[in-house]
Amino acid sequence: METSPKIQREVIECCKAGDEKAFAEIVLHYQKRVFNIAYRMLGNMEEAKDLAQEVFLTVFESVKDLREEFKFGAWLTQITLNHCRNRWKYLKRRQYFNSDSFEESMEGEDGDMPSSVAHPSDNPEALYEKKMIQQFIQKGLLKLKEDQRELIVLRDLQGFSYEEIGRLFRLPEGTIKSKLHRARMDLKEILERSAH
């Protein structure tokens, strides 16, 4: 299930007509989802912000071509994923993920696998541990194959249903489930390897 409820059809219609207020409403409604997908896919806040803005600008330019307004959410996610793929390729070509700036942006440290994140509290130590786990996970995600990362981000981090993911990837649900399981097992191996 999508994290954001669907936006009203009228707003999309107004946006199609070039209404900037309607567009701003759409941005406010979907910015968190788009930004989070971008961040999880790229692992960098600045890149994610830039990419998310690009995504919305693309949306504003091409929303007039969208025929089925009820598919706006899926269409937006598809645009986001396409932008992420392009940006990933671009950054990879520039050796961004091997550079110091990337290491600094992650601010993480390898070490023993964090024991738990199940009991976050106001305790600073617990908060710190939670932050470390987030970075640990993020590093592991970036080591996955791109399609595996997309599946985990959409399903486990963004809460998309198998049906929605199946539609996005144009694959049967069963295939998505198998692929997702394979992705999770690979992530487990990656994290175990980096913990030791």
Added chain:
Amino acid sequence: MECEKVRDQFSFLLEKELDPLEEKIVREHLVSCPECQRDLEQFDKILHWLHCADPVEVPDGFLSEMLEKMEGQKRKAPMSEREKWGWFDKALSLKLPIQAVAMVAVVFLVLYITKMMPIQIPSITKNVEQAKPPRSEAKKIEPEIVSKEMKKEKVPEQIPLAVDRLKQIEKDKPIILEEEKEEKKLDGGVVSKAQPSEPGIVGKVVVARERVPLASKPPQEIILKVSDQGKILSQLNELVKQFGGEIITSEKNALLASLPVSTFSEFEKDVARLTSFEKGDKIFPRKSALESSSAEQGVKRREIEEKGKESARPVTKREDRIVVRIVLLEE
């Protein structure tokens, strides 16, 4: 059940998507296999971490920054639109001038090719031959004149060059005279009318221009009956120089000189006076006509000297010259 197959069911087991029978088999295996049990625990922990990961907050000013970007793009868009079609406008504005330039280029090309046609060259050569150039120089003059024709347009630009070149020619005159002597020998004593060529094309063209009118006039001939040829010859040499003339050839009993038209009559009178001085009243019939006061002659000489100086100016300002052949006959 094998461990691998059990591990493949972890996601379905944790998401409760296995049917009861399958779930029972997997759980039985997990109880009997501590390794698979540990793997399941790790798997569950990572899944839990993923599900518990807090969404990242969108940076402040995300929307305003994006709207600014959008405004920037809007401002750029009309520019780019203009730029997109700008080349077309430019092409249109350049279309006519390009056509005109192309036409001019074609005309020049046709003229160039026509002038380069071998059929045209004899006619040009014929014109040159009218000036009777020496055979040895004929071939050199041909391309000179052809190039003159071809470069007709460029001549104004080359005038300064030509003047420089003429100055150089002035310096090189002794060399020219030597060459002329040789030509004379080749032509059997006929006065050379086309002048020897210079190394530079432009120089050649200008020299040819200058010398053709000179050569086209038949030489004046003065026959003097004298007793002392050597003395008269030297006096004649001096006179020629005095009147701003040039000795073309000098032989034992003949002298070929070119003189400015304006000073020629004075020169002629002085030559007559010279012979009368040498011979007395008897010999030169024109003596009486040449008699004048010494004061008058002094004034005339000064004038002539001035004219002679003027004649030393660049060739472009020179007046027409007369070629005179003075033959000395022994009395």
